[in-house]
Amino acid sequence: DAGVTQSPTHLIKTRGQQVTLRCSPKSGHDTVSWYQQALGQGPQFIFQYYEEEERQRGNFPDRFSGHQFPNYSSELNVNALLLGDSALYLCASSLRGPTDTQYFGPGTRLTVL
């Protein structure tokens, strides 16, 4: 049973560039959430996708956008990268229901120079 997978593992970009991160949910899951985790902090909720729509959004600017595909996989796009966007980006999948337990992928480490 495949768990949550993310690609790439590491990424180095320069300020102003754009980046796309990818996530495949755990088998049987239909909901994908994205988080940003800065060093020494807890994960911060970016947004959640269910049925190919953004269902909830955290306090992140419009430079952060996403997409969910019919097979439930998801992408996170970040435009006009800033130095402060350097972080571990985590994807978590869950099955929508009364117990919405989230399981995390290994993360993508983004460094913006």
Added chain:
Amino acid sequence: QKEVEQNSGPLSVPEGAIASLNCTYSDRVSQSFFWYRQYSGKSPELIMSIYSNGDKEDGRFTAQLNKASQYVSLLIRDSQPSDSATYLCAVSPRTGGFKTIFGAGTRLFVKA
């Protein structure tokens, strides 16, 4: 006031002791509560989930929830050096797939 608060630690306990990790949350209507363990450089790994008041035990781990006090805790019995990690408390305002809010985590060191 932060939505989910944890003592950042580090909390240091000797091997074999009980480690007690605490968390408070501000949203009184919160329904789902989770504890994750995160090793340095790795992603969070789910340890326990709890939804109703009282205790829930799973092996060496016990989660305790008190909604009236807006407090959730994690006890680790017979602590091992491999338990040394950051423990994240997470709270979901409602069930049904809504966003989960994380605390900043408590670093635990278990001394051999």
